[in-house]
Amino acid sequence: MKRADAVQTIKENWRQILPTMTRPAKRKVNGETSYICPLPGCRHGEHGDGITYDPTSQDKNSLHCFSCGFSGSIIDLYMKVNNITDFIQATDDLAALLGLEITDKQNNRKNEAPKRPQSDFINIKDKQADEYIKHAEKGNLSPTETNAESLQKNTDKTADYTAYYSKCVEILADSEAGQAGREYIINRGISLETAKLYCIGVDPAADPANAPGGKGTPIYPTERIIAPCSLEFYIARATDPKAAYKAPNPKGSRADIFNAAALDQNIVFITEGIFDALSFIEAGQAAIALNGKGNAKLLIKHLEEKPAAARFVITPDNESDAEQDKRTKQQAGELKEQLTNMGYNAIIYNIAGEYHDANDAFIKDPAGFTERINEAITEVNKIHDDLAAFLDKIQTEVYKPHKTGIGFLDQLLSGGVKNQTLNLLAAAPAAGKTTLMQQMAESIAKNNRPVIYLNFEMSREQMLSKALSARLLKHKGYKITSSQILQGYNWTEEQRQAVEAEIEQYRQESRPVYLDAKSITPEINNIMEYLNAAAEKAIAAGQQPPGVFVDYLHLISGGPADSLQENIKKICIDLKGYAVKYDTFVFAILAINRDSMKDGRITLYSGRDSSNIEYSADTFITLNYADIDNGNIKITDLDAIENLERQERRTMILRELKHRGEGRAAAQTVIFNAAYNTFYGTDNTTTPQGFTQINYQDMTWI
Numbered sequence: 001m002k003r004a005d006a007v008q009t010i011k012e013n014w015r016q017i018l019p020t021m022t023r024p025a026k027r028k029v030n031g032e033t034s035y036i037c038p039l040p041g042c043r044h045g046e047h048g049d050g051i052t053y054d055p056t057s058q059d060k061n062s063l064h065c066f067s068c069g070f071s072g073s074i075i076d077l078y079m080k081v082n083n084i085t086d087f088i089q090a091t092d093d094l095a096a097l098l099g100l101e102i103t104d105k106q107n108n109r110k111n112e113a114p115k116r117p118q119s120d121f122i123n124i125k126d127k128q129a130d131e132y133i134k135h136a137e138k139g140n141l142s143p144t145e146t147n148a149e150s151l152q153k154n155t156d157k158t159a160d161y162t163a164y165y166s167k168c169v170e171i172l173a174d175s176e177a178g179q180a181g182r183e184y185i186i187n188r189g190i191s192l193e194t195a196k197l198y199c200i201g202v203d204p205a206a207d208p209a210n211a212p213g214g215k216g217t218p219i220y221p222t223e224r225i226i227a228p229c230s231l232e233f234y235i236a237r238a239t240d241p242k243a244a245y246k247a248p249n250p251k252g253s254r255a256d257i258f259n260a261a262a263l264d265q266n267i268v269f270i271t272e273g274i275f276d277a278l279s280f281i282e283a284g285q286a287a288i289a290l291n292g293k294g295n296a297k298l299l300i301k302h303l304e305e306k307p308a309a310a311r312f313v314i315t316p317d318n319e320s321d322a323e324q325d326k327r328t329k330q331q332a333g334e335l336k337e338q339l340t341n342m343g344y345n346a347i348i349y350n351i352a353g354e355y356h357d358a359n360d361a362f363i364k365d366p367a368g369f370t371e372r373i374n375e376a377i378t379e380v381n382k383i384h385d386d387l388a389a390f391l392d393k394i395q396t397e398v399y400k401p402h403k404t405g406i407g408f409l410d411q412l413l414s415g416g417v418k419n420q421t422l423n424l425l426a427a428a429p430a431a432g433k434t435t436l437m438q439q440m441a442e443s444i445a446k447n448n449r450p451v452i453y454l455n456f457e458m459s460r461e462q463m464l465s466k467a468l469s470a471r472l473l474k475h476k477g478y479k480i481t482s483s484q485i486l487q488g489y490n491w492t493e494e495q496r497q498a499v500e501a502e503i504e505q506y507r508q509e510s511r512p513v514y515l516d517a518k519s520i521t522p523e524i525n526n527i528m529e530y531l532n533a534a535a536e537k538a539i540a541a542g543q544q545p546p547g548v549f550v551d552y553l554h555l556i557s558g559g560p561a562d563s564l565q566e567n568i569k570k571i572c573i574d575l576k577g578y579a580v581k582y583d584t585f586v587f588a589i590l591a592i593n594r595d596s597m598k599d600g601r602i603t604l605y606s607g608r609d610s611s612n613i614e615y616s617a618d619t620f621i622t623l624n625y626a627d628i629d630n631g632n633i634k635i636t637d638l639d640a641i642e643n644l645e646r647q648e649r650r651t652m653i654l655r656e657l658k659h660r661g662e663g664r665a666a667a668q669t670v671i672f673n674a675a676y677n678t679f680y681g682t683d684n685t686t687t688p689q690g691f692t693q694i695n696y697q698d699m700t701w702i
Contacts, residue, residue: 003091003191004282005366006102007075010094014053014063014074017094021081025050038081042068051077062187072183085175087182087192159232159253168201168226178202181225184239189363190278198259198278200227208236208250227274230256235274235291257298258289263308267377269351270299270314270335271358279362283373286310293328296335303342311383312339312346313376317357345383349376398583402547405443408668408681412656413619417444417547419583421618421660422576424553426590426602430645431623431652432672433589434458434551435466436679440587441512441549442467450538450546451512452531456522456555460514461486467511470677472502481675512549523557524571528578535582545582550575552589568607572616600628600635604657620658626651626669648675 001009010017018035025034025045034052036045044050044067051065064071070080079090095102172178172185172195181202185195195201206224224236232253258274265286271277273289280287290296316332319325332348339346351372355361361369393399401416410416417423417440427433438453445451455463465482472478478498484490485499520530535545550556558567575586592606602622625644627633630653633640644650650672659666671680 001095001100001102002282002284003088003102003193004189006095006100007091007186007191008189008366009100010075010091010098011073013098017074017078017097018051018063020097021078022051025052028052037065037068037070038077039065039068039070040081042070044068072179073186075186076179076183080175083175085173087186091191159250161228161231161234161250164203165199165201165226165228165234168203169196169199170201171204172196172201177204180223180239184225188275188278188359190275190282194278194282198227198281200225202226202239203236206236208234227258229258229260229291230254235289237274255291255295255298257295257302258291259286260288260302262286262288263302263306263310265310267380268308268310268312269358269373269376270312272317273357273359276315276317276358279359279369280373282362283370285373293331296331296338299335300338300342303339303344308344310344311380312336312344313351313380314346314348315351315358315376316348318350318352318355320356345380347376347380347383349379351376402444402449402585403447404440405447406440406679406681408654408670408679409440412621412654412666412668414659414662417585417587418618419585420580421585422572422579422616423585423587423619423621424590424607424617425587425621425623426592426606427623428592428602428625428628430674431625432650432674432679433623435470435672435674435677436623437549437551437587437589438463438466438512438677439470439679441547442470444547445510445512448510450534450543451549452534452546453512453514453549453551454520454522454527455514455551456517457551458516460516460519463514463516466677468499468502468506471506472498473673473676473678475502475505479676482677513546522555524567524574527556528574531578535578535584539582545584547584548575548578548586550586550588552591554591569616576616600624600631600633602629602655617658618660619656622653622655622657624653624655626653629653629655649673652679 015033022036022038025036026048028034029049029052032053034045034050036043037051042065044065049066051063051070053063062071062073063077070077072080075087075090075094078094079085079087082090084090084093092102172181172192182192185192185200202223203226204223205221206226207221208224223239225239227235227237229235232250233256234250235258236250258277259281262268267286269277269280269285269287271280271287271289272291272293274291277287277289288299290299314332314336316328319328329348336346336348349372351358351369352361353365353368353372355364358369361372399419401410401413401418403410403416404413425433425437427436434455434457441451441453453463462482465485468485469480469482472480476498480495480498484495488496488499491499515530520526531546531548538545553568553571556567556571558570575588578584579586590607592602602624604620606622625633625641627644628635628641633644635641652670652672654668654670656666669682671682672678673680
């Protein structure tokens, strides 16, 4: 158990501890068992009420004796009864009494707090301290005017409160003079061990307005917790809640943040007040305090002078006044923006939860406070360590290729289609580019990967008829063209039975969502709005975002762009952005320029109306007639080309001209059965003489 948790547990179990120190008094007080005050010289309660819980105190675990005036926790009472000044020893003793094991003992903390700030005042030498302290006035712990002048002279006119800090720490440890200060610190949930670690002390009559090197006359001396921030600047927090000025700073000094040394840590929580920062420190985290909502500039100055490697969690307070809360959150946002612009990773996180500030939450809801800290660390880590995130991600199946289920395509694509990719298919006219894309989309969808197929050249009915024609050939060897399927009024009974049976089977399987120009306007902004909504819906349902097939790019308008080239550029950028954002893929058909394939070979530069296509694509695949591709038929021989286009079984060449990350080119010879909308692979890369050479194990078609 952490010491902070142990301290709270000890306080809450005062009813178990107090009977070990004394015995019950004669009567109860406010219904609560009263005990004889164990303090020497008191013994109140032997003949009436004694020491017990004080219902008027803010701390529900505070004890009070109405005779001697003692007020404090069971730890304070134990220390006073046993004349112990070491808070750590007292909590160790009481933890042992309750059977608690403290796991973050000093110098052996399970979650080590940030190291002590490395400011000069921490390294004060005893001789130097004694020299300054001997000049201090007993009524006012600030050095005398003479000593102040000496300090300024020796430090280039900059105040040096080294001696003052040392004396305040000494007073806090004093069993009598520091009692109220210790109670205040402990009631704020902060251990005296942590206070000592950060050189926090108490001044029974602090008056920062009249501090050495300061300006003005004494106007509000009162007991204050003194929390050093630098040699010349400290926070003076009044222990009396009724004090007119709760936390003034020494006049004439240069303001600074609390615990600037924590900026060397990995994750730093940015708070407004010192006790907020100390609450994080008690929880084993590194934290700084800006000492005011408008002091973000002090942090920025530190980082400009000495860049850090920290990630930042900004933890604004929750103000009761709506306008003030709005300003607080706005200032937090401005600080986040400043840090981000400087190259730091920063988030804003409500660590306080439903409470006013971090310290309030730490005291009243320690479990929730810790939970929110862990949540914030997880969130800021997500944006910090891109290499760690990369390492985690590549060990998942995010980048595992999606098998198309078509052997020759999977081989060409080194295993299948990869996430975060834009894949382009360029083909000669009537080469079967839509058939090949649809075959791929159907096969991927059948393997339970959501697929959206956008076709702005054909209707949804035409696409479904092509799918059914191919399925009937594959499943039953039944030959019926897509045109015949669309003419149901002219079917034979045999055709009707075949089509209806195939439709019923098709209905039971996962299939692409086909959209045509009647379903969605072929304008890129409309398309992206639809795709983004479909992806978010899939994620919400625990599914993968859809892969997308676009048939084809040049039928989409790009909005108010100046030219076709700019349109195509925007379309490619938006589709690629979708693939990256949602860890999916896009396959798109590209129209080619006839003038660019005069030698019969489709190249990277064959895309029409754009010089950006070859740069945008992750893979660039061409589909062409084998005889044209290998030069057997010239592009000018129109009769020969027309003959190719009339063939039922056409020998085609698929070439992968670009594959980002692979650095290779590949090719596959395939057979295109144009009449029945099917591509087949072959068992070699030579031109086949017919279907006898088809490797049906290499061919999968639904």
